[in-house]
Amino acid sequence: xxxxxxxxxxxxxxxxxKAYAAIVAELGRLGxxxxxxxxxxxxxxxxxxxxxxxxxxxxxxxxHDGGDHAAVFNFDYGCYEIMEDMRKVLExxxxxxxxCTCWHSAVYKI
Numbered sequence: 001x002x003x004x005x006x007x008x009x010x011x012x013x014x015x016x017x018k019a020y021a022a023i024v025a026e027l028g029r030l031g032x033x034x035x036x037x038x039x040x041x042x043x044x045x046x047x048x049x050x051x052x053x054x055x056x057x058x059x060x061x062x063x064h065d066g067g068d069h070a071a072v073f074n075f076d077y078g079c080y081e082i083m084e085d086m087r088k089v090l091e092x093x094x095x096x097x098x099x100c101t102c103w104h105s106a107v108y109k110i
Contacts (some may be wrong), residue, residue, distance in 0.1 A: 034064030055106030
């Protein structure tokens with residue numbers, strides 16, 4: 001596990017922290033914690049400060065460029081079963097995930 005790459009970003013609200021915890025637990029269950037050296041989680045404020053266009057109104061941003069967790073968030077991988085598992089996990093905490101680009105997704109309140 002690339003622990004530093006999976007750190008919880010500062011500045012998340014309560015729902016963002018719940019989504020973060022749910023995602024990290026599910027990635028661990030799936031054995032998809034190798035990030036490929038990519039920082040995975042950003043707060044919406046950090047994301048906006050970077051000048052990014054998509055995901056700035058979310059509760060959490062998930063970067064999946066280069067990691068084995070990409071298949072959980074990117075439809076191009078065709079791993080619909082594990083994507084559905086993550087959808088169910090996030091739904092339990094009141095969130096859903098939306099793919100923004102081929103390299104990042106955003107988590108929103110339902």
